[in-house]
Amino acid sequence: MRLKGRLLSVAEMVPPSRCVVDVGTDHGKLPVWLVKRGIAESAIVTDISAASLKKAEALIRAHGLEDMIEARVGDGLSVIHPGEADTVIIAGVGGVLIRDILKSAPQVTSTVKTFVLQPMKSQGLLRKWLVDNGYAIVDESLTREKDKFYEVMVAQQGKQHIPHDVYYDIGYMLIKKQHPLLKEFIEYKMAKTAAIIEQLESRGTPDSKKELEEFKRKLEDYKGVYLWLTRCNRW
Numbered sequence: 001m002r003l004k005g006r007l008l009s010v011a012e013m014v015p016p017s018r019c020v021v022d023v024g025t026d027h028g029k030l031p032v033w034l035v036k037r038g039i040a041e042s043a044i045v046t047d048i049s050a051a052s053l054k055k056a057e058a059l060i061r062a063h064g065l066e067d068m069i070e071a072r073v074g075d076g077l078s079v080i081h082p083g084e085a086d087t088v089i090i091a092g093v094g095g096v097l098i099r100d101i102l103k104s105a106p107q108v109t110s111t112v113k114t115f116v117l118q119p120m121k122s123q124g125l126l127r128k129w130l131v132d133n134g135y136a137i138v139d140e141s142l143t144r145e146k147d148k149f150y151e152v153m154v155a156q157q158g159k160q161h162i163p164h165d166v167y168y169d170i171g172y173m174l175i176k177k178q179h180p181l182l183k184e185f186i187e188y189k190m191a192k193t194a195a196i197i198e199q200l201e202s203r204g205t206p207d208s209k210k211e212l213e214e215f216k217r218k219l220e221d222y223k224g225v226y227l228w229l230t231r232c233n234r235w
């Protein structure tokens, strides 16, 4: 089985593991790929939807991996026991849901070594929550499929100092490792933010004023990082 794009970029961030939990697995491609390549010795796949989990179960059977991958219906990490897994993947869902899943299962998360997280939105919110709640973002990756960028974060228990709020939106590790898509990614974020500013300006309501100020500040911060990287010849 071959993975590409977003799923491959998530899979490539998973370290060699004894047992990987893939929360919200749906099709189950990630754990099958990881176990087939020996990156994970075993896996547990979970999904809140029994119908989604059936797809994963069919794929697991098709690859003859029933002894190595177990499927459990349930909400987030509620169906995982402390110490069962050393790696947790939560991909393809929003950052708020990822935060809520981690937040509601401290007895499980405290026994996990590595979290591979791929939020579809609210990436900044998730980074800030991780750093404020005893996690360090130790690696990040980025991939693009058509017009969309996907951000992958690897977090572990630990402390991290984030020198400026802008690094919640533009992952610091992406800058540190000089990710090849970084320039395009910041350009994309600047264009998107400028479009939001234009919309809010045309609305002109008192409610939109506060939001407008926030987005203007963000745009200035993105430009600052972009200019700094340009001056440092980082691309």
Ligand SMILES: C[S@@+](CC[C@H](N)C(=O)[O-])C[C@H]1O[C@@H](n2cnc3c(N)ncnc32)[C@H](O)[C@@H]1O
Pocket: 007, 023, 024, 025, 026, 027, 046, 047, 048, 049, 052, 074, 075, 076, 077, 090, 091, 092, 093, 097, 101
């Ligand atoms: C868009 S799919 C993502 C599938 C896969 N993880 C990926 O990255 O391609 C989201 C899946 O998460 C499941 N899901 C949503 N909320 C969940 C929760 N609280 N706990 C477990 N699974 C959840 C949905 O049923 C759905 O199958």
